């Protein structure tokens with residue numbers, strides 16, 4: 001079984017995430033931050049993304065009324081336009097098709113809210129590749145907690161040591177290691193501005209086109 005992360009691994013979604021964050025900020029009377037700033041905030045789900053954008057404006061995130069209003073505002077903007085600027089990374093489709101042809105079970109484990117998974121996978125005609133897709137709010141905990149990975153392995157009857165987690169961020173590598181999966185990282189995604197090598201994944205590939213299925 002191969003478990004893929006979504007944002008920063010299969011799709012370059014920051015242009016649409018940043019657009020929705022910036023629209024939310026303008027609605028809140030704040031200035032837009034732009035893609036380069038927002039890129040480093042992605043990885044721990046929508047609410048944390050919103051909190052980091054507010055913090056970047058020096059606002060305290062213990063104002064729960066403001067955070068919740070901003071969160072709902074971001075979700076509405078992102079729901080209205082989740083894919084028009086988002087691109088599939090080179091090699092992603094070939095990799096998924098190759099795994100499919102090799103008979104490998106593929107699942108999606110993202111920290112993105114579950115509601116956005118289906119529209120994005122449909123937009124890129126990728127839904128058929130995934131036996132299971134879990135979002136950041138599908139279970140009580142999300143990556144770096146191993147729970148979604150272990151849930152997927154159990155649901156599909158796969159031993160964790162026979163599974164591989166593929167991702168772009170330290171949260172993917174930490175979750176994979178904690179679940180007993182092997183880990184493979186791509187260096188082109190979003191990792192809070194840090195090189196993913198610092199997380200010591202078992203493998204790093206420059207492109208998913210290089211992903212070789214072992215065993």
Ligand SMILES: O=C(O)COP(=O)(O)O
Pocket residue numbers: 005006007008042043044045046049109110111112113169
């Ligand atoms: O939405 C996020 O924060 C990150 O999503 P990902 O887990 O697919 O990278």
Ligand SMILES: [Mg+2]
Pocket residue numbers: 005006007008009043167168169189190
């Ligand atoms: Mg990611």
